[in-house]
Amino acid sequence: MSLHPRSSLVHPVSVIETAAEEANRKLREAKRLKQKLSRIAPIPNTDSSDGKQEIDDEILERCTRCPPHRKRRGVFRPLIGNDGEFLCDSCYQKEFPATAFLEETNKSSWQRRGSNIADKIRNGASDMVADVFGKTELPGHEDERSNIDFPSEVECRMCLDKGIFRRCCSSYYCHPCYYQRESCPGCEQEVPLTGIAAKREDHPGKLAVRLSWAVSALITTLTLIILFMYYWNEVTSPMTVMGHSCRGFFPRCELTVCIDFDGGYGYGEGGSWMPAAEPYRTCNRETTTNQVVASACIYDNEMYAWSNKLIGYDLCTSSLREEHSKQNDVSSVNPLLLYAESAGVYVFDDDFEIPLRLASAPWHEIINGDYSDACGVNSASPARGNHGGYQPVENKNALVFTGVHTRHATTEGIAVPYGGAVEFYLKMGPLSNDPYAKCKPAYDGDVALEFCFNHDECTEIMLLKTWKYRGESFHFLSIEIPQRAWTNHTRFRFRQLSFDASRDHWAIDDVRIRANLHPGWRESSVFSERKKVSGIDIQQAACCYGSDKCSIFDQKDTNFLKCESVPEFNRDEPLSRMKSSELYILFSLLAVFAKIAYHRVYDHYVSVSRSERTFKSAQPGAASGQFPNMMFHAVTQLTWQYTIASIFGILLVGVLLRFFWSLDLARCFTGEACYIDGSSVFVFGMAMGLDLRVIKTILCRVLVIERPVEFLVDLHPDNSLMQIEGKHIPLGDVTAIKRKNAGFMWIMSICYVVGGFPFALGSLTLRSYHLHGSSEILYTIFGLASLFREMFGVAFIAKFFLSTQWIFAFGQDDREDFGRALKRKGLMQQFVIGASLTSIIVMIAIFARRVDNLNAWDGLIAFASCIVFGGLIGVLVGIMQGLPVVPEAYLTCWPSACYCISYNDRAHCPCLFSCTSCGDMNSRRVMLILTVEEMFALKKILSGTTT
Numbered sequence: 001m002s003l004h005p006r007s008s009l010v011h012p013v014s015v016i017e018t019a020a021e022e023a024n025r026k027l028r029e030a031k032r033l034k035q036k037l038s039r040i041a042p043i044p045n046t047d048s049s050d051g052k053q054e055i056d057d058e059i060l061e062r063c064t065r066c067p068p069h070r071k072r073r074g075v076f077r078p079l080i081g082n083d084g085e086f087l088c089d090s091c092y093q094k095e096f097p098a099t100a101f102l103e104e105t106n107k108s109s110w111q112r113r114g115s116n117i118a119d120k121i122r123n124g125a126s127d128m129v130a131d132v133f134g135k136t137e138l139p140g141h142e143d144e145r146s147n148i149d150f151p152s153e154v155e156c157r158m159c160l161d162k163g164i165f166r167r168c169c170s171s172y173y174c175h176p177c178y179y180q181r182e183s184c185p186g187c188e189q190e191v192p193l194t195g196i197a198a199k200r201e202d203h204p205g206k207l208a209v210r211l212s213w214a215v216s217a218l219i220t221t222l223t224l225i226i227l228f229m230y231y232w233n234e235v236t237s238p239m240t241v242m243g244h245s246c247r248g249f250f251p252r253c254e255l256t257v258c259i260d261f262d263g264g265y266g267y268g269e270g271g272s273w274m275p276a277a278e279p280y281r282t283c284n285r286e287t288t289t290n291q292v293v294a295s296a297c298i299y300d301n302e303m304y305a306w307s308n309k310l311i312g313y314d315l316c317t318s319s320l321r322e323e324h325s326k327q328n329d330v331s332s333v334n335p336l337l338l339y340a341e342s343a344g345v346y347v348f349d350d351d352f353e354i355p356l357r358l359a360s361a362p363w364h365e366i367i368n369g370d371y372s373d374a375c376g377v378n379s380a381s382p383a384r385g386n387h388g389g390y391q392p393v394e395n396k397n398a399l400v401f402t403g404v405h406t407r408h409a410t411t412e413g414i415a416v417p418y419g420g421a422v423e424f425y426l427k428m429g430p431l432s433n434d435p436y437a438k439c440k441p442a443y444d445g446d447v448a449l450e451f452c453f454n455h456d457e458c459t460e461i462m463l464l465k466t467w468k469y470r471g472e473s474f475h476f477l478s479i480e481i482p483q484r485a486w487t488n489h490t491r492f493r494f495r496q497l498s499f500d501a502s503r504d505h506w507a508i509d510d511v512r513i514r515a516n517l518h519p520g521w522r523e524s525s526v527f528s529e530r531k532k533v534s535g536i537d538i539q540q541a542a543c544c545y546g547s548d549k550c551s552i553f554d555q556k557d558t559n560f561l562k563c564e565s566v567p568e569f570n571r572d573e574p575l576s577r578m579k580s581s582e583l584y585i586l587f588s589l590l591a592v593f594a595k596i597a598y599h600r601v602y603d604h605y606v607s608v609s610r611s612e613r614t615f616k617s618a619q620p621g622a623a624s625g626q627f628p629n630m631m632f633h634a635v636t637q638l639t640w641q642y643t644i645a646s647i648f649g650i651l652l653v654g655v656l657l658r659f660f661w662s663l664d665l666a667r668c669f670t671g672e673a674c675y676i677d678g679s680s681v682f683v684f685g686m687a688m689g690l691d692l693r694v695i696k697t698i699l700c701r702v703l704v705i706e707r708p709v710e711f712l713v714d715l716h717p718d719n720s721l722m723q724i725e726g727k728h729i730p731l732g733d734v735t736a737i738k739r740k741n742a743g744f745m746w747i748m749s750i751c752y753v754v755g756g757f758p759f760a761l762g763s764l765t766l767r768s769y770h771l772h773g774s775s776e777i778l779y780t781i782f783g784l785a786s787l788f789r790e791m792f793g794v795a796f797i798a799k800f801f802l803s804t805q806w807i808f809a810f811g812q813d814d815r816e817d818f819g820r821a822l823k824r825k826g827l828m829q830q831f832v833i834g835a836s837l838t839s840i841i842v843m844i845a846i847f848a849r850r851v852d853n854l855n856a857w858d859g860l861i862a863f864a865s866c867i868v869f870g871g872l873i874g875v876l877v878g879i880m881q882g883l884p885v886v887p888e889a890y891l892t893c894w895p896s897a898c899y900c901i902s903y904n905d906r907a908h909c910p911c912l913f914s915c916t917s918c919g920d921m922n923s924r925r926v927m928l929i930l931t932v933e934e935m936f937a938l939k940k941i942l943s944g945t946t947t
Contacts (some may be wrong), residue, residue: 039241044862050703057467065095067812069130070123090119097130097739097897124810137415158185158404180315193647205588206820215822215879216807234774236321240314241275241339241811242534244299245773253316253336258283258385261345270567273418273518274527278534279311279541282388289359293330293347293385294339295319302547304777309388310567311541314338330382330423331476344421347414348492349515361511362412365489375400375439376427378509398509400439404501411450411513413489416481420515422449422461422492423478427468428470429505442466442506445499451492458493459484466504474509514876541566548579551767552680553662580679582762583845584685584783588760589686591790592693629716630941632932634709637893641703644749644891648695648756655761659684662768687760690786697794698756702891709890711932722942724890724928734926735882735906737942739935745895747927751798752891759786795887802927821882826920827875833921834874839866884927893931899938901928 054301061084063074074086093116099449156163156174163172181189184212237701238246238253246253255450259280270580276292283291294315304312317340326336351360354369377395384392401407429442448465452458462479494508521527544563565567578586604833699705704725712723715731722729762784771778806818846862884902907922932938 004861007302020137034181050532053313062086062093065091067122067130070126072123081734083636090116090123094739111142117547117920121579124381127812127815128810130812157343164435192653199861204816204819204823205930207848209815210820210844211822212815212818215818216464216809219807219876226436229399235776236319238297238319238322240297240299242278242531242538243772244314246297246299246316247301248298250295250321250940252322253297253319253338255296255313255387256335256337256383256385257296257313257315257387258296258390259292259315260284260288260289261292261295270527273323273345273515274521274524274530275315275517276345278314280313282310282390283385284353285357285393289347290361291349292339292343292704293346293383294337294343295335296387299547300542301546301547303542303545306545306547307541307566307568307919311538317343330476331478331684333380339590344514344516346512347416347420347515348411348511349384350511351384351393352399352509353396353468354397355392357501364410364412366399366409368407369399369401369409371397372400374402375427375429375505375507376472376474378477380474382423382476382510383510383818395509398425398506398507399511400505401496402440403503404900407497407506408493408495409508410493411491413491414513415488416484416490416513416515416516417488417723418516418518419483420481420513421511422511424494424511425474425509426464427474427507427509428466429503430470430472439507440503442470442504443914445496445504445506447494447496449479449492449494449504451481451490453487453490458491463497496832521914544569551579552579552684553768555680556663567747581767581779581783582679584696584763584787585683585690585760586688587787587841588690588790589847591787592690595790601779623661628715628932629712629719629738632711632713632936632938633712634704634890635893635896635931635933636704636708640894641705641892644703644753645699645705647801648699648752652695652758652761655758655765656688658768659761662765665880683862684761684764687758687764688787690760690790691758693758694789694794695758698752702752702889704890704892708932709892711930711938713938715941721877722903724930727901729928733906734942736902738900738902739939740898740900742895742897745891745898745929745931746802747800748887748889749891749895751801752795752889753793755797757785759783759789779946795889798887799880799885802887803880803883806880818879821879823880824878824920826880826918829921830874830878832874833872834877835867835871838870838873839863842866864887878921881924886924886926887929888926889929891929892932896931898929898931899935901942902926903928 014943062068063070065070065087066072066074072088072090074088075092087095089100098257120899155172156159156177157171159174161174163174163180165171166178166182166184166186168189173185177185210522212220233250236250238251240246257280259276260283261276292315296313296315298313300312303311316338319336319339322336326332326334328338329335330337346360348361350357350363354371373396374669375398377398379395381392399409401409426447427551428445428447429439431441431443432439444466447464449461449464450458451461459482461482464477470605492513495507496504510892518524539554540558540562543554543558543559544566550558560586653777709725713731714721714723720731722731723733759782761788763779766782768781792799804813809815809818842862843866884900886905903926905926907919
């Protein structure tokens, strides 16, 4: 006897084998070999004259659970009992995991995992290749073994097909012959079908299977496209001066604005060569001295519309998606004028039109220059902005130089401390033989652009040659100011050096001088402070208008008495509407009421129309012959249940504390001034009710804290049911039972915990953090999560996870189930329902938040998009109802190995109003997930292997 005790749960210890032990071992091996040969005696492969394939070890010993196209060699497993089948390693581990684990104690964990992964990859590749070439076969059906000659000892005694040894009469019969009359053909012993052992669904067909692959590919492609579009939208989204996020999908800097650099609406001013503060003041031709012309985008559609396009927009500093298609040049058509580091302020601007721009065009002197169109005018005026009521005047004049002695124009001292550029249009008189031409030809008389510190001392910046700018049209020039001219009082002069008094006419038009901003304005503390003040002022305007940018947390700090100074604000015309976060709560509440009404109608008309059955009272252990029944108890661990309950409590309390702290409601109880909006309190109450309802559902129906979960299985023909939590499930509706590991249970637990997060309150509370940029999408994510949770139940995240598994499934059996789901009835009706509901919800949301009139074309596009995408979502939901993606989980213990029992929850509608597909639409496949104390006994009794 060995001195070392051996355990089946650890690696065996190497010991020296005695002669007696060796003899006993060889005897046992010989006995097992003899038993194997007595059951199935292979015959060597020989040539056959009749063309039939003779028996072959490779074919005979092939795994009976794998499809034939996999060609997996099996090993005889004596634990199978009366089946007498060969199983490969993967099928053996799947059917008998505990026994397989004990037999593999000599392998390390990483070796077992590697072997399992290799088997899955091999099986998936074999199934895919067979499906593509149309050679897919089912196990146990028409395979290679139907065309071979089996020895007489393994042939069915009735049909001569391959038989299975039956212990009742020690004979071989195949399954169809053995269960044909619910009694053994040899000894007449009763052998009724029980459980799901002999149940097999029809093959959906190759077309349905291939269509399932197409659906998976389509969903994957659409998902990748949507993710890429979102990523591209975020990466290439325009950036603004004050850090706002431009609204819309793929927003662009399509506005060209002119703002007064010297002041806003009493909130802040320019100066210090920093960007002007918001809200911006639109340029005024008569009063604006310094101005900014730049491209802008809208960040608040409501404020922009309600303020008559005066606020709600910001200047763009970058726009990647437009920088390659537009030029950053004021002389180009539809330019992209980014307000980046090289941006500046137009400290001088003259278009020479009447009335004169005295504020923005301070000329010191103009000698022999007249405002006229003698030499024509510039037909391609530079961008000056056409927004917010400001429109540039029609170009009718230019500054034309004729006269004698001297021809020049000098500006007053201009501040350009950080450099800049002089922009203007120049034209030299074109060559002409017409003696009466108003614009005499310029044969000579070059023009010099100069800068001066006083009237006499000027330095040439650039000499403009006559021959180069002579012609019928004006030429645009943008000349950088040299560093020597970077002062706060620099004059600029246009002067013709030498000319013939009777000719050599020339003209300039649209003269502007741009002064650069401070080089480090982005990192400047002055700009940071200005940006902070601008944010407060914009928040004030948003709350006055009641736009979506103003949350209930911002309203408490808003002084509504200052709203009179907000542009275009009219207290007599309230424009506030429900905010998007409030709309999500409202839609969630409507979804709750709609589901309650639906279930009432369903329970009244549909449930009573189910195939009525009277179940006998089955007591645990009251078995009748071959029809056992058994009561199972779910494994319950209070530590797990209270841990999850504590997590929900911490989340709810944390969100509530943040909510009340952000509102600073303590001021209302200390006598200080506080602002409480009645509608906000109502929305808060609705949100809290929605979240508490969800948490209660998870605690009572998923964790089942208040009582133990009992699971009864009764195989008696008069009952033939499963019963759990008062719900009767006919065994005829059970389709599969699978074992899942602890990792699957952890994932399901996480899905339920995340699904129980207080999304409704969270969508409101997130507003207190004032997120900016791409983080603002969290508002929408939390709101949509609350809405989807009410539409699809507390297990909506678990349903999404299970649906994803089916979409990316590679197994042949899974693909066949997917194909059967595609052949379900009622998919067209669900397309109509999905399209209708999506159209109603989207249109209500659009009109509830609409600030502008929606034209017919945009409305048609929105409606058509809702029809298409809503219908596709409805069809996808209908397909998934034919797959076990609706979990009915009982998470009563710490995640461990569990069983997933799939069954059909059928509905038999009374077909009111000729709704013949109502039953198919309301039927679904449910996955019952639970961990019981006697897991192997549960599988045996459901699989029909209990004798």
